[in-house]
Amino acid sequence: xxxxxxxxxxxxxxxxxxxxxxxxxxxxxxxxxxxxxxxxxxxxxxxxxxxxxxxxxxxxxxxxxxxx
Amino acid sequence: xxxxxxxxxxxxxxxxxxxxxxxxxxxxxxxxxxxxxxxxxxxxxxxxxxxxxxxxxxxxxxxxxxxxxxxxxxxxxxxxxxxxxxxxxxxxxxxxxxxxxxxxxxxxxxxxxxxxxxxxxxxxxxxxxxxxxxxxxxxxxxxxxxxxxxxxxxxxxxxxxxxxxxxxxxxxxxxxxxxxxxxxxxxxxxxxxxxxxxxxxxxxxxxxxxxxxxxxxxxxxxxxxxxxxxxxxxxxxxxxxxxxxxxxxxxxxxxxxxxxxxxxxxxxxxxxxxxxxxxxxxxxxxxxxxxxxxxxxxxxxxxxxxxxxxxxxxxxxxxxxxxxxxxxxxxxxxxxxxxxxxxxxxxxxxxxxxxxxxxxxxxxxxxxxxxxxxxxxxxxxxxxxxxxxxxxxxxxxxxxxxxxxxxxxxxxxxxxxxxxxxxxxxxxxxxxxxxxxxxxxxxxxxxxxxxxxxxxxxxxxxxxxxxxxxxxxxxxxxxxxxxxxxxxxxxxxxxxxxxxxxxxxxxxxxxxxxxxxxxxxxxxxxxxxxxxxxxxxxxxxxxxxxxxxxxxxxxxxxxxxxxxxxxxxxxxxxxxxxxxxxxxxxxxxxxxxxxxxxxxxxxxxxxxxxxxxxxxxxxxxxxxxxxxxxxxxxxxxxxxxxxxxxxxxxxxxxxxxxxxxxxxxxxxxxxxxxxxxxxxxxxxxxxxxxxxxxxxxxxxxxxxxxxxxxxxxxxxxxxxxxxxxxxxxxxxxxxxxxxxxxxxxxxxxxxxxxxxxxxxxxxxxxxxxxxxxxxxxxxxxxxxxxxxxxxxxxxxxxxxxxxxxxxxxxxxxxxxxxxxxxxxxxxxxxxxxxxxxxxxxxxxxxxxxxxxxxxxxxxxxxxxxxxxxxxxxxxxxxxxxxxxxxxxxxxxxxxxxxxxxxxxxxxxxxxxxxxxx
Numbered sequence: 001x002x003x004x005x006x007x008x009x010x011x012x013x014x015x016x017x018x019x020x021x022x023x024x025x026x027x028x029x030x031x032x033x034x035x036x037x038x039x040x041x042x043x044x045x046x047x048x049x050x051x052x053x054x055x056x057x058x059x060x061x062x063x064x065x066x067x068x
Numbered sequence: 069x070x071x072x073x074x075x076x077x078x079x080x081x082x083x084x085x086x087x088x089x090x091x092x093x094x095x096x097x098x099x100x101x102x103x104x105x106x107x108x109x110x111x112x113x114x115x116x117x118x119x120x121x122x123x124x125x126x127x128x129x130x131x132x133x134x135x136x137x138x139x140x141x142x143x144x145x146x147x148x149x150x151x152x153x154x155x156x157x158x159x160x161x162x163x164x165x166x167x168x169x170x171x172x173x174x175x176x177x178x179x180x181x182x183x184x185x186x187x188x189x190x191x192x193x194x195x196x197x198x199x200x201x202x203x204x205x206x207x208x209x210x211x212x213x214x215x216x217x218x219x220x221x222x223x224x225x226x227x228x229x230x231x232x233x234x235x236x237x238x239x240x241x242x243x244x245x246x247x248x249x250x251x252x253x254x255x256x257x258x259x260x261x262x263x264x265x266x267x268x269x270x271x272x273x274x275x276x277x278x279x280x281x282x283x284x285x286x287x288x289x290x291x292x293x294x295x296x297x298x299x300x301x302x303x304x305x306x307x308x309x310x311x312x313x314x315x316x317x318x319x320x321x322x323x324x325x326x327x328x329x330x331x332x333x334x335x336x337x338x339x340x341x342x343x344x345x346x347x348x349x350x351x352x353x354x355x356x357x358x359x360x361x362x363x364x365x366x367x368x369x370x371x372x373x374x375x376x377x378x379x380x381x382x383x384x385x386x387x388x389x390x391x392x393x394x395x396x397x398x399x400x401x402x403x404x405x406x407x408x409x410x411x412x413x414x415x416x417x418x419x420x421x422x423x424x425x426x427x428x429x430x431x432x433x434x435x436x437x438x439x440x441x442x443x444x445x446x447x448x449x450x451x452x453x454x455x456x457x458x459x460x461x462x463x464x465x466x467x468x469x470x471x472x473x474x475x476x477x478x479x480x481x482x483x484x485x486x487x488x489x490x491x492x493x494x495x496x497x498x499x500x501x502x503x504x505x506x507x508x509x510x511x512x513x514x515x516x517x518x519x520x521x522x523x524x525x526x527x528x529x530x531x532x533x534x535x536x537x538x539x540x541x542x543x544x545x546x547x548x549x550x551x552x553x554x555x556x557x558x559x560x561x562x563x564x565x566x567x568x569x570x571x572x573x574x575x576x577x578x579x580x581x582x583x584x585x586x587x588x589x590x591x592x593x594x595x596x597x598x599x600x601x602x603x604x605x606x607x608x609x610x611x612x613x614x615x616x617x618x619x620x621x622x623x624x625x626x627x628x629x630x631x632x633x634x635x636x637x638x639x640x641x642x643x644x645x646x647x648x649x650x651x652x653x654x655x656x657x658x659x660x661x662x663x664x665x666x667x668x669x670x671x672x673x674x675x676x677x678x679x680x681x682x683x684x685x686x687x688x689x690x691x692x693x694x695x696x697x698x699x700x701x702x703x704x705x706x707x708x709x710x711x712x713x714x715x716x717x718x719x720x721x722x723x724x725x726x727x728x729x730x731x732x733x734x735x736x737x738x739x740x741x742x743x744x745x746x747x748x749x750x751x752x753x754x755x756x757x758x759x760x761x762x763x764x765x766x767x768x769x770x771x772x773x774x775x776x777x778x779x780x781x782x783x784x785x786x787x788x789x790x791x792x793x794x795x796x797x798x799x800x801x802x803x804x805x806x807x808x809x810x811x812x813x814x815x816x817x818x819x820x821x822x823x824x825x826x827x828x829x830x831x832x833x834x835x836x837x838x839x840x841x842x843x844x845x846x847x848x849x850x851x852x853x854x855x856x857x858x859x860x861x862x863x864x865x866x867x868x869x870x871x872x873x874x875x876x877x878x879x880x881x882x883x884x885x886x887x888x889x890x891x892x893x894x895x896x897x898x899x900x901x902x903x904x905x906x907x908x909x910x911x912x913x914x915x916x917x918x919x920x921x922x923x924x925x926x927x928x929x930x931x932x933x934x935x936x937x938x939x940x941x942x943x944x945x946x947x948x949x950x951x952x953x954x955x956x957x958x959x960x961x962x963x964x965x966x967x968x969x970x971x972x973x974x975x976x977x978x979x980x981x982x983x984x985x
Binding site: 011026027030032033035044048058061 | 957969
């Protein structure tokens with residue numbers, strides 16, 4: 001796959017209190033970033049079960065982002 | 069008191085709070101560009117604006133000085149641009165009379181005048197900036213997005229000087245006091261600047277580094293490690309020298325030096341509020357000689373008018389943790405005043421009964437255009453059509469503004485028309501709007517947990533404005549994932565746990581404990597005050613006189629009497645807490661008393677176990693009778709005949725503190741030395757006193773007394789940590805030897821008395837830390853939940869903290885903290901219940917194998933192990949659970965269920981994400 005055409009599909013797990021809030025602030029400030037991530041809100045990254053990451057890759061995700 | 073009328077003038081915003089969606093289109097269209105005051109005029113804004121994105125209320129307002137319509141009756145472009153029709157030029161100034169029982173004054177602080185700043189070239193030299201301006205420059209969301217550039221030429225600054233005590237400790241400008249916060253905020257700004265650009269060279273020119281707050285010295289040392297240079301000096305002035313700024317200063321040795329920098333920062337002090345005098349007149353209160361609110365050491369939150377309280381920097385210069393603590397304390401005092409009418413103005417809302425949602429999901433999806441905020445980028449109709457095509461979605465539509473009142477009513481109707489039992493709103497962020505839509509669900513008879521949001525604005529249209537097709541695809545994915553989760557949503561009960569024991573346990577009977585007990589009793593609740601020793605009063609018993617003149621013995625006597633005679637307070641002396649079980653609202657403490665054991669039932673706990681003086685071994689203490697601690701000296705000075713015979717005294721500061729046995733600063737010892745020095749001179753004006761110090765930390769208004777001591781002839785000599793004074797004994801007399809840097813010579817003094825200033829150490833902490841599962845800092849004091857946001861609370865719900873147990877501090881600060889802790893502690897007692905978010909964990913006892921991993925990992929002590937028959941099982945204490953889910957993520961048998969964030973729900977979101985790959 002050429003570098004130009006590869007558009008990774010990334011799943012993001014964001015802590016409600018910090019990273020999800022930061023993503024909201026990025027929006028408020030109109031920071032532009034590539035549209036490759038789809039976010040799932042969790043109440044704390046402590047909630048991250050390794051199962052979620054394995055499951056994400058098993059359904060074809062290119063990358064997993066955990067923000068907290 | 070108890071019956072005030074407060075006349076409040078409310079200025080018009082010209083934008084209707086109820087209609088404004090904070091989309092910012094008015095600002096885009098407004099032709100008037102003005103300086104952005106929030107960014108210290110380093111950036112520009114428009115006539116309609118909000119000061120910053122987190123401003124509350126989250127709505128815009130129009131600056132009347134900038135508006136063309138308000139000044140010239142022209143323009144009005146914003147009126148047609150605003151799709152929510154929120155602009156209202158007919159708004160008028162209003163005067164509102166409020167009938168209140170108590171008043172809290174919290175106007176904050178004022179700014180140091182430009183005239184004072186101009187002494188250091190501010191206004192004349194472009195690259196001389198204030199600390200506030202520098203703060204904006206280092207802010208990632210500031211005008212330069214965190215780039216530290218020179219205002220004059222936009223070039224990066226490489227060498228920066230910070231000049232301390234700007235408009236502070238400066239009698240020439242009328243501000244003799246110390247602003248208390250500038251040293252620390254200069255250190256912070258220096259470190260932030262170094263983080264942005266490690267090659268920046270920063271020098272801080274200072275007189276005394278006053279980083280006396282809890283753990284602040286660690287921050288100062290980290291700054292030093294990062295290469296921030298600290299120069300003890302007096303700065304004479306700033307001059308232009310070609311492209312650079314030249315600072316002339318006098319160093320410790322008295323040498324005159326010059327040095328050039330790219331940029332000079334003036335971390336300005338805190339002034340009294342500009343309207344302090346008019347506010348004082350309106351409120352009928354007195355100001356002190358610096359025009360801050362007049363208060364007393366033992367009544368630090370009370371103004372001179374009963375029923376009017378003060379909090380924050382108006383009381384005196386202070387930082388965020390102390391201001392927040394003040395606020396809780398002032399609220400407690402107001403709650404005491406309003407005790408009789410508590411709850412009398414509460415209105416409660418009735419909702420229809422929850423409808424039976426049946427089995428099969430019937431999902432409704434509402435896609436929001438948010439005016440053009442979403443609709444301008446995302447093809448909202450395509451998203452709504454896509455949503456309609458998803459399994460179990462029986463209704464999908466688009467709204468212009470989903471949060472508008474009429475849309476809320478429409479959603480309620482759609483829910484009943486289509487018998488919806490799950491609702492998805494694709495709009496903005498659940499962090500601000502979920503409660504609003506959940507309210508709509510409740511009005512429609514649906515459980516609020518049957519709701520899910522897809523954030524297609526903040527996480528999509530706003531951040532992918534240039535790629536509308538991709539933004540539309542992303543919105544579809546987010547909606548599909550939200551629908552997948554919605555399918556698995558279940559109604560969850562809104563739990564309210566009763567506070568069954570409406571009483572408090574206060575541990576520690578010193579001034580902090582007694583103050584907390586009196587406030588809790590004053591708010592109408594019973595209180596058990598448990599003190600380990602035989603008497604109340606703690607360290608206050610050893611204080612003989614105060615810098616500020618009050619008689620501490622009389623105050624101790626009065627306080628003790630009020631505690632003993634209060635029918636709500638039950639005092640247990642010679643008693644200690646051996647165990648505490650239960651949780652917020654429902655604690656049982658087992659205490660050991662002289663008569664045996666007793667169980668006390670209570671709903672909240674205040675920890676006020678105090679501290680004690682450090683026991684010194686240095687400087688021949690305990691070996692020579694000439695060496696005493698400041699506390700012992702104070703005791704001697706209360707006998708004036710003996711005191712009159714004291715002629716030559718040397719005092720040594722920081723004994724055991726700041727890097728010796730104790731790494732921290734004890735905050736009180738500098739004031740104590742000044743107090744004793746002044747007392748000696750009062751009794752014997754011809755006495756010679758020399759104080760050897762590291763940094764004189766007489767912060768706030770205490771600085772006046774330091775100034776006074778110098779005027780009266782007390783000699784203050786600085787020493788470095790590396791070369792402390794030496795004390796020896798020769799022929800039964802002690803000698804103190806130290807380096808005087810100005811003379812550049814070793815000096816030997818033979819005092820009658822050497823008073824050493826010893827710090828404060830924590831006492832009785834370990835056992836209580838284990839019993840209550842409350843953490844300690846590295847220094848051994850109790851660690852609060854958050855230093856700024858929750859300074860008197862623990863992470864464990866229902867447990868609060870005050871006094872020296874939190875860290876060394878003067879008595880007035882302990883009293884504020886104790887009042888604040890009492891205020892916080894009375895919240896669950898007054899409410900009578902604890903609300904439990906539906907997101908808490910619950911544990912299936914059949915799957916639980918009792919391994920205890922969850923109990924050990926829970927940061928909130930919200931899981932306990934119980935015995936069921938012969939087996940151990942974990943059980944959630946719902947009242948303490950915060951819903952973080954650490955337990956669920958680590959449970960080896962998947963026995964833990966997180967409300968609204970179950971494994972199935974999260975996995976269904978992941979799988980829905982994968983469907984379109």
